[in-house]
Amino acid sequence: MKKLLILFLILPVFGRMQLPADQKALTLADFSSISHKIVYESFRNGSYDLYITSADASWRRQLTDTKNMHEMYPKVSPDGKLIAFSVDTGEGRARRRDLYLMKIDGSGRKLLSRDSREHCWSPDGRYIAFVKSESARRFSGESWATKGLFFYDMQSGQVTEHANKKLEHLYNLCWSPDGKYITATVLGGMGFRHTDIAIEAWGTKYFQLGIVGCRPEFSPDGKKIGWGQSDRDFRIAKIDFSRRPPVSQKDIVGIIQVTKGYEVYHLDWSPDGRYIAFSCGPDGEQAVGGMAPGWNICILELSTGRWLNITWDGNHNKEPDWVPLN
Amino acid sequence: MLNRQTAVVAALLLLFTMCSKENGKTVREIRTKSGIEMVFIPGGEFMMGGDRPGETPVHRVGVDSFYIDKYEVTQQMYRMLDLSNPSHFKGEKKPVEQVAWMNAAIYCNERSIEEGLDPCYDENSWSCNYSASGYRLPSEAEWEYAARAGSQGKYFFGDVKNIKNYAVFSQNTPGGTDNVGTKKPNAWGLYDMYGNVAEWCNDFYSTVYYSRSSDFNPKGPREGSARVTRGGSWNDPEAVIYSGSRGFDESFNDACILKDTIGFRCVRRADK
Numbered sequence: 001m002k003k004l005l006i007l008f009l010i011l012p013v014f015g016r017m018q019l020p021a022d023q024k025a026l027t028l029a030d031f032s033s034i035s036h037k038i039v040y041e042s043f044r045n046g047s048y049d050l051y052i053t054s055a056d057a058s059w060r061r062q063l064t065d066t067k068n069m070h071e072m073y074p075k076v077s078p079d080g081k082l083i084a085f086s087v088d089t090g091e092g093r094a095r096r097r098d099l100y101l102m103k104i105d106g107s108g109r110k111l112l113s114r115d116s117r118e119h120c121w122s123p124d125g126r127y128i129a130f131v132k133s134e135s136a137r138r139f140s141g142e143s144w145a146t147k148g149l150f151f152y153d154m155q156s157g158q159v160t161e162h163a164n165k166k167l168e169h170l171y172n173l174c175w176s177p178d179g180k181y182i183t184a185t186v187l188g189g190m191g192f193r194h195t196d197i198a199i200e201a202w203g204t205k206y207f208q209l210g211i212v213g214c215r216p217e218f219s220p221d222g223k224k225i226g227w228g229q230s231d232r233d234f235r236i237a238k239i240d241f242s243r244r245p246p247v248s249q250k251d252i253v254g255i256i257q258v259t260k261g262y263e264v265y266h267l268d269w270s271p272d273g274r275y276i277a278f279s280c281g282p283d284g285e286q287a288v289g290g291m292a293p294g295w296n297i298c299i300l301e302l303s304t305g306r307w308l309n310i311t312w313d314g315n316h317n318k319e320p321d322w323v324p325l326n
Numbered sequence: 327m328l329n330r331q332t333a334v335v336a337a338l339l340l341l342f343t344m345c346s347k348e349n350g351k352t353v354r355e356i357r358t359k360s361g362i363e364m365v366f367i368p369g370g371e372f373m374m375g376g377d378r379p380g381e382t383p384v385h386r387v388g389v390d391s392f393y394i395d396k397y398e399v400t401q402q403m404y405r406m407l408d409l410s411n412p413s414h415f416k417g418e419k420k421p422v423e424q425v426a427w428m429n430a431a432i433y434c435n436e437r438s439i440e441e442g443l444d445p446c447y448d449e450n451s452w453s454c455n456y457s458a459s460g461y462r463l464p465s466e467a468e469w470e471y472a473a474r475a476g477s478q479g480k481y482f483f484g485d486v487k488n489i490k491n492y493a494v495f496s497q498n499t500p501g502g503t504d505n506v507g508t509k510k511p512n513a514w515g516l517y518d519m520y521g522n523v524a525e526w527c528n529d530f531y532s533t534v535y536y537s538r539s540s541d542f543n544p545k546g547p548r549e550g551s552a553r554v555t556r557g558g559s560w561n562d563p564e565a566v567i568y569s570g571s572r573g574f575d576e577s578f579n580d581a582c583i584l585k586d587t588i589g590f591r592c593v594r595r596a597d598k
Binding site for chain 2: 134137142144146169187193213228230231
């Protein structure tokens with residue numbers, strides 16, 4: 001943690017920041033050396049589609065182009081060859097959200113599981129963990145309105161349920177790099193009010209992480225975790241599963257904060273652990289499927305705390321996910 | 327899902343289970359097709375507000391007759407409609423909590439659909455059609471009129487020393503919410519109007535609205551960032567548990583800021 005010089009910045013105006021006097025402003029050129037690309041969702045022409053971009057925004061390509069379907073929440077496989085993603089179809093209470101898979105170039109689209117969402121990959125790429133929509137009566141866009149924890153086996157194509165059948169109201173799954181745990185935020189489930197937990201991937205136990213907020217994500221080496229303390233700030237901390245809780249309050253550091261009226265949402269660590277990508281914009285409905293006009297994808301340099309937009313069109317750009325391999 | 331025609335007929339055949347005359351008003355209890363107990367509240371006038379900032383000026387308000395749930399919406403009622411239950415304190419007879427205003431409105435719509443009634447809420451704009459036959463959240467005026475049940479003082483039960491008999495609040499909470507209906511009702515037979523969970527109203531919150539509101543069926547400001555909550559909760563002190571006490575909350579639909587102190591009850595139009 002000491003190697004990281006984390007600056008706690010107050011960002012008075014979206015897209016601007018107060019930098020120490022000896023730091024120059026960040027430019028896109030500073031990201032040109034990042035070889036990893038980013039996949040994200042964007043709403044254009046009446047529906048969400050997936051896009052892939054270079055970190056310096058010099059190159060971008062549309063991966064899906066469907067009408068009356070919303071492709072969202074992309075998660076790239078550890079080998080960088082596949083994307084698991086959500087597809088919403090239908091409208092209003094008849095809407096549904098299914099889990100799909102395709103190649104990194106957008107071809108070979110395949111349905112994996114109906115009424116399934118909030119997915120993540122196992123570190124070896126064999127499994128995709130996901131949760132299922134809870135209500136059979138009507139669609140709920142609420143992230144937490146889920147039931148169970150399930151695994152799609154990439155080798156057999158079979159879906160199996162987690163050993164603990166009492167898991168409920170989980171969202172934002174993230175598999176630890178050592179393969180042992182899956183973290184999630186839970187609301188109103190398993191006796192919790194609202195907290196973040198780690199679940200044994202192949203056991204039945206779960207426990208609290210010791211953090212407050214939503215959507216924890218592991219650093220690539222599994223030694224740190226980052227999350228949204230609120231809609232306006234991100235935190236990171238060391239994580240050590242040999243202790244309970246695995247996050248100590250003294251290790252928690254703020255890395256970004258925006259002023260009221262603006263929000264930041266769902267960070268993702270770059271494969272080299274030097275950057276985080278996230279989405280940001282004015283107060284909106286930024287959860288999956290929600291409309292967030294004015295939102296863009298941003299990259300933050302962890303060593304300096306400097307950050308910059310890499311999209312500017314404000315087309316509800318959200319859920320960035322780094323491509324692990326070039 | 328009920329056949330719509332059957333449901334409409336059934337809804338018209340609400341079972342009348344009890345009538346009583348309280349404070350000069352004839353209230354009666356009904357049981358809806360879904361089996362939910364409601365109370366018919368006859369229209370009338372009352373003095374709305376209190377003496378604290380945001381509760382003034384005390385002003386005369388009239389409301390039309392309406393039906394209101396006898397109890398706060400329970401987790402059992404949520405389960406009956408196969409809706410995800412976000413509550414922290416689980417229990418079939420406990421009130422649903424950690425429910426965003428938007429999800430309370432969705433519950434109202436689903437309950438309407440279940441009974442063959444016209445949903446009140448447009449789920450895109452979240453505007454409320456007060457003329458629709460279905461369920462909705464009470465206006466702030468309706469809530470306070472129902473809570474007062476004809477009383478004019480600070481409390482519907484008279485002396486504050488009796489508050490523990492009428493409200494689940496910070497001094498007698500079991501460590502969270504309690505089953506609905508464990509305390510005494512008000513004069514119109516409504517339970518937990520004080521305490522247990524604070525209850526969403528349909529109105530946006532404004533501290534200055536009382537000085538400019540309509541004197542008949544006021545519906546709150548046209549827009550705002552927070553919605554009104556009323557009645558106080560299991561976690562609130564005695565000081566905020568009274569008929570005119572106003573609360574507000576911004577958790578319209580944000581899961582990160584939901585509170586286990588906020589629930590709701592429904593109302594529906596009573597045809598003249």
